Amino acid sequence: MPKRIDLYDTTLRDGTQGEQVSLSAEDKLRIAKKLDDFGIRYIEGGWPGSNPKDMRFFDMARKTSFNKSRLTAFGSTHRPRTRPEDDENIKALLKTEVQTVALFGKSWDLHTSQILAVSLDENLAMIHETITYLKKEGREVIYDAEHFFDGYKTNPAYALKTLKAAADGGADVIVLCDTNGGTMTEEIQKIIKEVQPHLTGPIGIHAHNDCGLALSNSLTAVRSGATMVQGTINGYGERCGNADLISVIGNLQLKMGYDSIAPEKSKQLTELSRYVSEVVNLPPLNQQPFVGKSAFAHKGGVHVNAILKNPTAYEHLHPDQVGNRRRVLVSDLSGKSNIEYKTQELGIKLGGNGFDSKKIVHEIKKLEDQGYQFDAAEGSLELLIKKVTGQFEEPFTLESFRVTIEKNRSGASTSQATIKISVGEDYEITAAEGDGPVNALDHALRKALTKFFPRIQEMGLVDFKVRVIGEGGGTASKVRVQIESRDEREIWSTIGVSENIIEASWQALVDSVQYKLSKALNGV
Ligand SMILES: [Zn+2]
Numbered sequence: 001m002p003k004r005i006d007l008y009d010t011t012l013r014d015g016t017q018g019e020q021v022s023l024s025a026e027d028k029l030r031i032a033k034k035l036d037d038f039g040i041r042y043i044e045g046g047w048p049g050s051n052p053k054d055m056r057f058f059d060m061a062r063k064t065s066f067n068k069s070r071l072t073a074f075g076s077t078h079r080p081r082t083r084p085e086d087d088e089n090i091k092a093l094l095k096t097e098v099q100t101v102a103l104f105g106k107s108w109d110l111h112t113s114q115i116l117a118v119s120l121d122e123n124l125a126m127i128h129e130t131i132t133y134l135k136k137e138g139r140e141v142i143y144d145a146e147h148f149f150d151g152y153k154t155n156p157a158y159a160l161k162t163l164k165a166a167a168d169g170g171a172d173v174i175v176l177c178d179t180n181g182g183t184m185t186e187e188i189q190k191i192i193k194e195v196q197p198h199l200t201g202p203i204g205i206h207a208h209n210d211c212g213l214a215l216s217n218s219l220t221a222v223r224s225g226a227t228m229v230q231g232t233i234n235g236y237g238e239r240c241g242n243a244d245l246i247s248v249i250g251n252l253q254l255k256m257g258y259d260s261i262a263p264e265k266s267k268q269l270t271e272l273s274r275y276v277s278e279v280v281n282l283p284p285l286n287q288q289p290f291v292g293k294s295a296f297a298h299k300g301g302v303h304v305n306a307i308l309k310n311p312t313a314y315e316h317l318h319p320d321q322v323g324n325r326r327r328v329l330v331s332d333l334s335g336k337s338n339i340e341y342k343t344q345e346l347g348i349k350l351g352g353n354g355f356d357s358k359k360i361v362h363e364i365k366k367l368e369d370q371g372y373q374f375d376a377a378e379g380s381l382e383l384l385i386k387k388v389t390g391q392f393e394e395p396f397t398l399e400s401f402r403v404t405i406e407k408n409r410s411g412a413s414t415s416q417a418t419i420k421i422s423v424g425e426d427y428e429i430t431a432a433e434g435d436g437p438v439n440a441l442d443h444a445l446r447k448a449l450t451k452f453f454p455r456i457q458e459m460g461l462v463d464f465k466v467r468v469i470g471e472g473g474g475t476a477s478k479v480r481v482q483i484e485s486r487d488e489r490e491i492w493s494t495i496g497v498s499e500n501i502i503e504a505s506w507q508a509l510v511d512s513v514q515y516k517l518s519k520a521l522n523g524v
Pocket residue numbers: 014179206208242
């Protein structure tokens with residue numbers, strides 16, 4: 001039987017300490033439900049004593065049933081010179097009615113005397129009394145020993161006394177925290193080994209990523225005997241973040257043979273990571289281990305050639321195991337293998353005994369030299385391949401467009417676009433306004449096309465990015481415009497490059513529309 005590890009998620013509390021991470025009480029509930037479906041053992045909902053939003057979350061959570069997870073509330077030891085039963089923070093913890101509470105206390109003498117400003121003995125009494133009280137109230141208590149490793153390094157005897165106080169008070173689990181994230185992996189191992197003989201109950205780890213070691217410190221703690229790992233989805237958290245539970249799970253479950261979730265759930269890791277990044281409203285990190293968009297992406301021709309023979313050659317595990325997918329990128333580094341893999345994926349037939357793929361590689365290299373980047377614009381790439389191989393019929397032709405921008409003394413600025421297109425023998429001229437010149441052009445183009453292709457209304461723009469490429473040219477530099485569009489079926493990216501931002505935007509816009517029309521005309 002593989003050894004059981006309890007996962008403890010603190011995305012909703014420590015994760016929200018991260019810059020740009022902000023969650024409403026409703027968002028928190030959505031994430032909590034997702035974590036419950038996934039099967040994370042403990043979900044820390046928040047610090048009810050610290051803000052009304054967390055209190056409201058716990059009010060809503062009380063009416064929600066959780067199947068696999070235990071919801072926990074976070075709080076600190078009681079205030080100096082107060083009894084636990086009179087402390088507002090402790091009252092708020094109990095008021096949530098959750099069965100498990102996570103309580104943090106000081107282990108580092110520096111924090112005790114300088115920050116909290118109480119005597120060392122008084123701090124021990126606060127830890128002991130608070131836990132005793134919560135146990136008397138029937139709660140499971142997870143004790144977070146804040147700054148434990150820093151405390152142990154400066155005053156090991158005192159740091160150990162704080163753990164003893166928690167254990168004597170009846171703490172169910174004692175979690176050793178690397179709160180400042182500055183501890184080296186070998187120190188984690190050494191200190192846990194030294195602490196273990198003094199404790200009889202289970203030990204946990206809570207690691208921050210300030211040295212980029214949160215994951216490695218968490219895994220080492222497990223190897224040294226810890227049975228609980230605390231972390232956040234995607235590693236969100238204060239400063240450089242917490243241990244990323246996605247990687248923790250990937251490694252514990254698929255590499256080290258521990259049992260932390262139901263085995264079939266590892267296939268949902270990618271979905272879980274993206275769901276949380278969507279709710280948090282932060283773009284997913286492409287290079288994230290296991291689940292990132294690039295985690296199984298192959299660009300170099302030699303690599304692609306090899307994975308076509310045997311994927312193990314350049315993949316540490318099969319992308320299916322974590323619900324991710326293999327991607328072959330096409331760029332100026334590409335060889336024939338990339339093109340062949342890609343065209344097969346797109347259902348495009350190549351002819352001429354390798355002649356077509358040579359032509360495609362040549363065209364891509366030429367365009368990438370001018371500033372295009374096709375690995376990030378798969379929609380434009382598909383159109384390019386079809387055009388080069390003569391499998392593309394232009395659905396419409398641009399005859400002309402004109403864009404005007406007007407700004408007056410009162411400061412308001414308006415944009416108007418007029419466009420003339422032809423479809424077969426037919427012409428259409430339309431005009432439209434917009435928030436800016438590109439927006440006006442987009443409106444005018446769609447208006448003109450709707451008459452011929454009503455399904456154009458199904459698509460919308462999701463994102464519009466402009467990047468200056470090449471150095472030293474100032475406002476005369478080339479710009480690369482990347483547009484992301486979507487309909488109810490998919491999201492696609494297209495690209496345009498020019499010294500003129502309107503021209504670059506136009507190219508990306510036309511590719512985006514043509515991509516949609518090529519699917520629509522094929523009945524997709
Ligand atoms: Zn923390």
